[in-house]
Amino acid sequence: QVQLVESGGGLVQPGGSLRLSCAASGIIFRIYSMAWYRQAPGQQRELVARISSSGITNYSDSVKGRFTISRDNTKTTVYLQMNSLQPQDTAVYFCNAWNTNFWGQGTQVTVSS
Numbered sequence: 001q002v003q004l005v006e007s008g009g010g011l012v013q014p015g016g017s018l019r020l021s022c023a024a025s026g027i028i029f030r031i032y033s034m035a036w037y038r039q040a041p042g043q044q045r046e047l048v049a050r051i052s053s054s055g056i057t058n059y060s061d062s063v064k065g066r067f068t069i070s071r072d073n074t075k076t077t078v079y080l081q082m083n084s085l086q087p088q089d090t091a092v093y094f095c096n097a098w099n100t101n102f103w104g105q106g107t108q109v110t111v112s113s
Contacts, residue, residue, distance in 0.1 A: 002026035002102045004095045009107030012085055016111070020080040022095030022104055029076035033098035036069060036080045038091035038109075049080060050098060063089075085111045 008020040020036070033052045039045040049069035050058045057069050068081040078095060090111050095104040 002097075004097065004102055004104035006093065006095050006104040006107040009093060009109045011110045011112065013113050014086055014111055016085050017081070017083045018085065018109060020082065020093055020095075020107060020109075022078045022080075024076045024078070024095075024097070027097060027102065030073040032100070034069075034071060034078040035096045035098050036078070037094045037096055038089075039094070039106075040088075040091040043091075045094070048093070051078065082109070085109075087111045 003025045005023045006020060008018060010018060012018055031053055033050055035050040036048045037045050038048050046060065048060055048063055049067055051069045051071050059067060066082065066084045069078065071078045090109060092106040092108050094106045096102065
């Protein structure tokens with residue numbers, strides 16, 4: 001079956017960095033665009049970044065210039081490097097195979113001093 005397993009979340013101080021990973025199995029990873037979403041308490045899930053099968057990337061305005069999405073097809077893993085983290089980045093971050101109902105379980109990111 002399809003599995004997307006996120007890791008790398010945690011507690012970080014403002015201005016700090018984290019790298020999230022999402023390991024995929026059960027899908028032909030290289031043909032899918034992959035995306036990271038996040039959901040803060042009481043808010044809707046929002047798209048953070050997306051990377052196409054060919055490596056083209058898109059970002060939400062709120063993270064552009066601070067976050068970088070990348071993928072390693074040999075490891076069937078998508079990454080989200082998050083720099084200059086701010087308290088408003090606090091959320092559960094989810095991995096998604098684009099245009100599918102395949103989601104990971106989420107990983108908590110908390111930015112606080």
